[in-house]
Amino acid sequence: MSGSSRLDRLLDERGTGQELGQYVVAAAFDRSAGHAAFALGDGTVRLVALSAGTEWTSVTAHDGVVLALAADATAGAFLTGGDDGGFRRIDSKGRVSEIASFGSKWVEHVASAAAEGEGRRAKGGYLACAVGRVVHLFDTDDGKLKALEHPSTVSGLAFDARGKRIATSHYNGATLWFAAAKEDSPRRLEWKGSHTGVVMHPDGEAVVTTMQENALHGWRLADGQHMRMSGYQTKVESLSFSRTGKWLATGGADVVVLWPFFGGGPMGKPPVELGGGAGELVTRVACHPQQDLCAAGFADGSVMVAEMVSDRMLPVTGPGRGSVSALAWSSDGATLAFGTDTGFAALIDFGKQAG
Amino acid sequence: MAEANTDQVPVTVLTGYLGAGKTTLLNRILSENHGRKYAVVINEFGELGVDNDLVVDADEEVFEMNNGCVCCTVRGDLIRILGGLMKRRGRFDGIIIETTGLANPAPVAQTFFVDEAVRANTRLDAIVTVADAKNLPQRLEDSLEAADQLAFADVIVLNKTDLVTAEELEGVEARIRAINRFAVIHRTQRASVPIAEVLDRHGFDLQRVLSEHPDFLTDDAHEHNDDIASMSFEIDRPIDPEKFNVWIGTLLQTKGQDILRTKGILAYANENRRFAFQAVHMMADGDFIGPWKEGDPRRSRIVFIGRGLNRPQLRRGFESCIAG
Structure with missing residues (x-):
């Protein structure tokens, strides 16, 4: 880490970091941005x-690997999935409770849709976890609502911004479900091959998947138009829509790739490329929830925040602490x-005034 | 799979027909007091006696790659499972993948060629096929998979030898040899074979390609057109790498569906190092390995295991690669 001190300035001045000695699978914030x-x-x-x-509490959540982490539907808590078959909740005090158990199956993806209102009086909202070919949907009192069956193992899971629909990825495409539907008639979005992850456009206009081949595939929901986004050096492991849905940021190249989701794009439009130069692969991206900023993590461990389109870069850390495997903004963007x-692992405070 | 990386966790693929003794072998590996820790990927929880080891429940989910290669099928579930296991790195000495009795081993092997993260963190060590000496002849009659499993094998555990006569055993071993002359065969009862003969074999290691085949040039007559056979060719004049790439590339593109495995050690013109080559169907991998030994003949050798191999055509093709 010698020689990178200038690049580490933000980490040194505004960050708290720790060597945890274990693979960091995911990072997340709760819905009120009170806990990381x-x-x-x-x-x-x-x-x-x-x-x-500065106080980091260790909570034993699973016997094995924590495979998935997400904010719970209500503030202050998190959802986890593990290779011990557990779908669990961790509250702000670090207490672990079981929502459901699936025995020998891995709980590989978890997600929630925000409940309206606060605390115990919260209404609506959903919890979901993917276990093999099935997505299990729960209400916020942990009551099981239904099991959504898929033709092959579910590789990704995402609620839309309004918490009404669930997008899943799997072999040969993606599926779109209505969470509240009494009778399930999912919309199947087909494209041959292995789809390895999924995101939804913030306005619900499109579903985009990552693929085993070095490419993305998307469907415009209004008319089912296919969107092919390719040209990557490697498999894309991370993608994130900007807050307005104008841009889709992705890793998988030695630059942050921004696909334009406006003016007829991304079809037939070249993506904008941010950063790069060091030749390091972008492994994780996360768009800022309130501004046109995108954080990017690289295979050499460095992290930066880029201003979209203008191409201005702010280094957060320099290289040298492994390959970035988790990256997330708090909902207030601070x-x-x-x-x-x-x-x-580290937390960087962008909220406090400089000096 | 190019360079030997000590961080890569070795992966052993265990195939064989239902009832051949796969589970017995697996239990033997896991229960033997070897002080090692394995993760075992299985399709159904059987009667595995595992205490220290992790058992992962998988579905054999095969998909076709969108790369225009019709036989390029991959096990997507393995990509996910190996990725999950790697997050707890340092906790396993090896990973064993058991396939169902009817499985074709190709998608498992091809997974290790296709996925970068799998390649970076794990290495395919060997395909081990358990065959039942009593029932193998019948299985070879009524299914294609039985022959495929033998053809792909680096190690064959010929089990239940106590259930057949000495003549029957010779007969069944001859049938195996006709399909795959290059695998190591262990005759066993109750799958009793030393673990070192099954695990850490480096069967897919370019450094070890063809190193364990002293009977390389034994006569391989009597192959029937539609059966799986193994064929080997040898040339003692230097090879032109460009000619070889064109020939093998075209051959695997056009005949790769029928050619199950290819392995070769090549002496390129004006090159002191040996070039090792291997392929599973159309997916190929090659790299320079150490230099030729002083005084050893610089002989290029190539082996094919496949269906309907045309010996004169393959020989002419290989000979056309001689540097001019």
């Missing part, structure tokens, strides 16, 4: 109260969390 969490390869989660800042495959 890091899911680790040894089955534990590090819970951090952002107001307290805190950035990242983690690496060798076990470094």
Whole structure:
């Protein structure tokens, strides 16, 4: 890490970092941006109260690997999935409770749709987890609503911004479900091949998947138009829509790739490329929830925040602590969390005034 | 799979027909006091006696790659499972993947050629096929998979030898040899074979390609056109790498569906290092390995295991690669 001190300035001045010694599988914030969490390869989660800042609490969530982490539907809590078959909740005090157990099957993806209102009086909202070919849907009291069956293993899971629809990815395409539908008649979005992850456009206009081949595939929902986005150096593991849905940021190349989702794009439009030059692969991207900024994590461990379109870069950390494997913004956009495959994790406070 | 990376976790693929003794072998591997820790990927929870090891429940989910290669099928579930296991790195000495009795081993092997993360973190060590000495002849009659499993094997555990006569055993081993002359065969009862003969074989290691085949040039007559056979060719004049690439590339593109495995060690013109080559169907991998030994003949050798192999055509093709 010598020689990179200038690049580490933000981490040094505004960050708190720790060497955790375990693969950081995911980072997330709860819905009120009061807590951050890091899911680790040894089955534990590090819970951090952002107001307290420096105290990181270790919570044993799973016997094995924490495979998935997401904010719960209500504020203050998180959902986790593990290779011990558990779908669990961690509250702000670090208490772990079981929502459901699936025995020998892995719980590989978890997600939630926000409930309206606060605390115990919260209404609506959903919890979901993907276990093999089935997505299990729960209400916020952990009551099982239904099981959504797929033709092959579900590789990705995402609610739309309004929490009404669930998009899933699997072999030969994606599926779109209405969470509240009494009778399930899902919309099948077909494209041959193995789809490995899914995101939804913030306005619900499109579904985009990552693929085993070095490409993305999308469907414009209004008319079913296919969108092919290719040209990557490697398999794309991370993608994130900008807050307005104008841009789709992705990793998978030695630049941040921004596909335009306006003016007829992305079909027939070249993507905008941000950063690069060091030749390092972008492994994780996360768009800022309130501004046209995109955080990017690289295979050499460095992290930067780029201003979209203008191409201005702000280094967050320099290289040297593993490959970035987790990256997330808090919902208020004030805190950035990242983690690496060798076990470094950090929180950067963008909210406090400089000086 | 090019360079030997000590961080790569070895993966052993265990195939064989239902009832051949796969589970017995697996239990033997896991229960033997070897002080190692394995993750085992199986399709159904059977009677596995595992305490220290992790058992992962998988579905054999095969998909076709969209790369215009018709036989390029891959196990997507393995990509996910191996990715999950790698997040707890350092906790396994090896991974064993058991396939169902009817499975074709090709998609498992091809997974290790296709996915970059799988290639970076794990290495396909060997395909081990358990065959039942008593029932194998019948299985070869009534299914294609039985022959495929033998053809892909680096190690064959010929089990239940106590259930057949000495003549029957010779007969069944001859049938195996007709399909795959290059696998190591272990005759066993109750799948009793030393673990070192099954795990860490480096069967897909370019460094070890063709290194364990002393009977390389034994006579391989009597292959029937539609049966799986193995054929080998040898040339003692230097090879032109460009000619070889054109020939093998075209051959695997056009005949790769029928050619199950290819392995070769090549002496390129004006090159002191050996070039090792291997392929599973159309998916190929090759790299320079160490230099030729001083005084050893610089002989290029190539082996094909496949269906309907045309010996004169393959020989002419290989000979057309001689540097001019």
